[in-house]
Amino acid sequence: MATYVIGFPRIGEQRELKKALESYWAGKSTQQELQKTASELRKRHWTYQKNAGIDLISVNDFSFYDNMIDAMTMLNAIPERYKDIDNCMDRYFAIARGDANHKAMEMTKWFNTNYHYIVPELDVNMDFKASIDKIKIELAEAKELGINAKVNFVGPITFVKLSKIVNGSEDEIIEKLIPVYEDLIAQIKALGVNTIQLDEPYFVTNPTKKDLETLKKVYDKLGGLADIFVATYFEHSNEANEVLATTPIKGMFLDFVAGSENSIKALADAGKIVGIGIVNGRNVWVNDIEKSVEFLKGIAETYDADKIMVGSSCSLLHVPYTLKYETKMDEDIKSWISYALEKLDEIRVIEKLFRGEELNEYEKEVLEGNKIAIATRKTSDKIHDPVVKDRVSNLTDKDKHRSVPFEERIKLQHENLKYPILPTTTIGSFPQTPELRKLRRDYKNGVISEEEYKTQIKAMIKDLVEYQEAIDIDVLVHGEFERNDMVEYFGEQLKGVAFSQNGWVQSYGSRCVKPPLIFGDVSRPKDMTVEWTVYAQSLTDRPMKGMLTGPVTMLNWSFVRDDQSKRTTAYQMAIAIRDEVEALEAAGIKVIQVDEAALREGYPLRNEKRAEYEDWAITSFRITTSSVKPETQIHTHMCYSEFSDIMDAIEDMDADVISIENARSDNSLLKIFKERGYKGEIGPGVYDIHSPRIPSTEEMVEQIEAILEVLPAEKVWVNPDCGLKTRKWEEVKPSLENMVKAAKEVRAKL
Numbered sequence: 001m002a003t004y005v006i007g008f009p010r011i012g013e014q015r016e017l018k019k020a021l022e023s024y025w026a027g028k029s030t031q032q033e034l035q036k037t038a039s040e041l042r043k044r045h046w047t048y049q050k051n052a053g054i055d056l057i058s059v060n061d062f063s064f065y066d067n068m069i070d071a072m073t074m075l076n077a078i079p080e081r082y083k084d085i086d087n088c089m090d091r092y093f094a095i096a097r098g099d100a101n102h103k104a105m106e107m108t109k110w111f112n113t114n115y116h117y118i119v120p121e122l123d124v125n126m127d128f129k130a131s132i133d134k135i136k137i138e139l140a141e142a143k144e145l146g147i148n149a150k151v152n153f154v155g156p157i158t159f160v161k162l163s164k165i166v167n168g169s170e171d172e173i174i175e176k177l178i179p180v181y182e183d184l185i186a187q188i189k190a191l192g193v194n195t196i197q198l199d200e201p202y203f204v205t206n207p208t209k210k211d212l213e214t215l216k217k218v219y220d221k222l223g224g225l226a227d228i229f230v231a232t233y234f235e236h237s238n239e240a241n242e243v244l245a246t247t248p249i250k251g252m253f254l255d256f257v258a259g260s261e262n263s264i265k266a267l268a269d270a271g272k273i274v275g276i277g278i279v280n281g282r283n284v285w286v287n288d289i290e291k292s293v294e295f296l297k298g299i300a301e302t303y304d305a306d307k308i309m310v311g312s313s314c315s316l317l318h319v320p321y322t323l324k325y326e327t328k329m330d331e332d333i334k335s336w337i338s339y340a341l342e343k344l345d346e347i348r349v350i351e352k353l354f355r356g357e358e359l360n361e362y363e364k365e366v367l368e369g370n371k372i373a374i375a376t377r378k379t380s381d382k383i384h385d386p387v388v389k390d391r392v393s394n395l396t397d398k399d400k401h402r403s404v405p406f407e408e409r410i411k412l413q414h415e416n417l418k419y420p421i422l423p424t425t426t427i428g429s430f431p432q433t434p435e436l437r438k439l440r441r442d443y444k445n446g447v448i449s450e451e452e453y454k455t456q457i458k459a460m461i462k463d464l465v466e467y468q469e470a471i472d473i474d475v476l477v478h479g480e481f482e483r484n485d486m487v488e489y490f491g492e493q494l495k496g497v498a499f500s501q502n503g504w505v506q507s508y509g510s511r512c513v514k515p516p517l518i519f520g521d522v523s524r525p526k527d528m529t530v531e532w533t534v535y536a537q538s539l540t541d542r543p544m545k546g547m548l549t550g551p552v553t554m555l556n557w558s559f560v561r562d563d564q565s566k567r568t569t570a571y572q573m574a575i576a577i578r579d580e581v582e583a584l585e586a587a588g589i590k591v592i593q594v595d596e597a598a599l600r601e602g603y604p605l606r607n608e609k610r611a612e613y614e615d616w617a618i619t620s621f622r623i624t625t626s627s628v629k630p631e632t633q634i635h636t637h638m639c640y641s642e643f644s645d646i647m648d649a650i651e652d653m654d655a656d657v658i659s660i661e662n663a664r665s666d667n668s669l670l671k672i673f674k675e676r677g678y679k680g681e682i683g684p685g686v687y688d689i690h691s692p693r694i695p696s697t698e699e700m701v702e703q704i705e706a707i708l709e710v711l712p713a714e715k716v717w718v719n720p721d722c723g724l725k726t727r728k729w730e731e732v733k734p735s736l737e738n739m740v741k742a743a744k745e746v747r748a749k750l
């Protein structure tokens with residue numbers, strides 16, 4: 001027992017599971033067919049791991065949608081309202097995505113990743129009991145292949161902590177779950193498997209004293225029932241490591257990439273096995289194998305080498321499958337990255353070198369390739385651009401501050417822009433229709449010429465400008481028709497950012513994303529949005545809002561290079577986008593919105609690391625937005641309604657106008673802005689675009705009036721929540737018309 005992975009991706013290297021699921025949901029295939037694909041994928045994935053020399057291979061990391069739903073099923077923690085569905089598979093997918101008679105359960109992000117899980121709803125009166133049907137099937141398949149299985153599932157504390165409790169207390173529920181977990185472990189042992197991984201990533205956040213007492217209590221009971229390994233990831237879990245060392249568990253799997261501070265002294269003293277997760281499951285850069293071996297040797301100076309295992313930092317679910325399909329990628333860039341399959345090789349080679357075992361021919365090649373990659377990455381001029389580095393080192397305080405304070409510049413902006421009280425605007429995008437997607441695809445595939453493409457996009461922009469004027473919106477947008485995605489669009493035009501062909505990562509259910517690779521020093525070779533925005537502005541006398549994605553969001557939704565600090569990469573990105581801001585301003589654009597949709601999700605899991613993140617993140621935003629003239633108005637936008645703990649940072653951004661999601665909240669959010677005396681202007685969404693329903697003028701009047709009970713009219717903008725691109729024109733048009741009418745009605749009463 002020497003190597004392990006925390007978990008393996010399941011969507012399939014060609015997204016086979018996605019296709020099978022979507023075909024099943026569309027009624028085009030049967031449950032048996034779906035099961036068959038799943039079984040084939042599991043077998044293929046286990047075989048990959050076995051052939052790569054992974055000793056402990058995960059079973060039950062597979063999921064048709066999400067492991068938390070699997071855990072709900074395993075514990076019989078299914079909410080009452082789904083009990084009328086007899087077929088288990090139908091029930092499962094009703095929970096995941098809803099059906100004709102049931103709403104889906106809520107979904108949220110898994111820690112600081114872009115993977116989403118379904119949030120269990122727990123009631124202390126639920127009839128919790130162990131069901132290992134899924135595990136049994138998968139174990140039987142694994143046995144057939146001669147797989148040395150470790151069964152994975154979420155531990156009871158993390159399960160409860162991530163749930164919504166509808167009745168009872170956390171303690172009561174955990175108390176009731178302990179015997180269920182005991183039973184689960186016993187049933188798995190009866191199937192001949194003694195190695196079990198319980199995931200408790202909750203303990204990488206800042207656990208309380210009480211949490212740690214619960215941890216002790218739970219694992220004193222469960223820890224000795226089999227070879228129990230507790231896995232944590234995405235950060236260090238030092239408090240838990242100490243506590244777990246005093247329980248009968250066999251060992252821990254720890255993240256030594258994101259949690260390099262992990263301390264293992266207590267585990268060493270207690271003679272526990274420790275899994276050193278050193279191959280990054282969250283990012284794609286090749287591991288520096290020799291450095292990792294040295295690191296392990298360092299650990300072995302005080303830790304019994306026989307008790308050390310080598311593995312992935314977290315589940316490989318968060319990286320793509322294999323470089324095999326990257327046939328178009330620049331060869332150098334390709335040599336610098338490894339996906340899940342290549343990471344398996346890294347784990348094996350690191351472990352062998354650490355133990356002083358001889359490498360076979362293939363492993364020698366892996367090591368040689370690795371050394372070359374590490375060396376070329378240090379000097380390649382594809383990565384290193386002295387001009388960019390200079391611009392970052394020459395940043396001064398002046399680059400991070402607007403030239404005059406808000407109170408003065410807002411007056412100049414009002415003179416410059418002449419918008420009325422309660423000005424109306426939108427967050428940027430307008431419907432992305434199938435025809436529009438086809439147009440972009442045709443252009444990309446060379447089916448239509450650039451000229452033809454531009455003519456058609458411009459025609460759409462013209463229609464939209466005329467429409468916005470006709471319904472009397474005050475600050476217009478061009479509609480973002482040229483963009484498929486707010487990060488990809490800019491990534492494709494920036495130097496230092498690359499795209500993969502097949503670098504898919506599961507986001508939720510059957511949905512995958514293909515994050516850009518920020519591999520080198522970032523710069524902007526030419527204008528990115530100026531032509532569209534200037535064309536749009538040429539059609540109207542009203543202000544046209546330029547629309548950009550902010551540096552923090554660019555980083556948080558990409559694979560970011562690991563050979564320099566995130567701060568440095570963010571500053572480079574910030575300067576590149578600032579170049580675009582300046583170009584827009586120079587071309588006569590007077591309002592520029594810099595979206596920071598992902599600022600919130602980038603927050604570190606540990607409180608003590610928040611200040612550092614806020615410092616580089618907010619500074620980056622300011623670098624992007626501070627060089628404009630005082631009369632140029634900077635907007636920002638954030639798509640969420642949880643601000644209470646990040647208000648200092650939001651204020652620090654020093655934007656002139658911020659638009660936020662509000663339509664589904666009760667204005668408690670706005671009260672926070674009020675109490676703090678937030679100085680900028682605010683556009684709280686006045687209607688929820690997530691629903692196809694068309695809001696009436698009256699209800700938006702009410703909504704605006706409710707906002708005005710909290711905020712002074714002089715500070716308030718009227719706009720919808722973000723996401724118009726996901727709606728149909730038939731829904732957007734009447735809604736916006738009603739919104740403008742509502743703004744006018746309220747204005748008239750002021």
Ligand code: GLN
Pocket residue numbers: 427428429486547595597637638639722723724725
């Ligand atoms: N400007 C973007 C849009 O309206 C913002 C998207 C977002 O915040 N996620 O689509």
Ligand code: ZN
Pocket residue numbers: 597637638639640722723
């Ligand atoms: Zn948004």
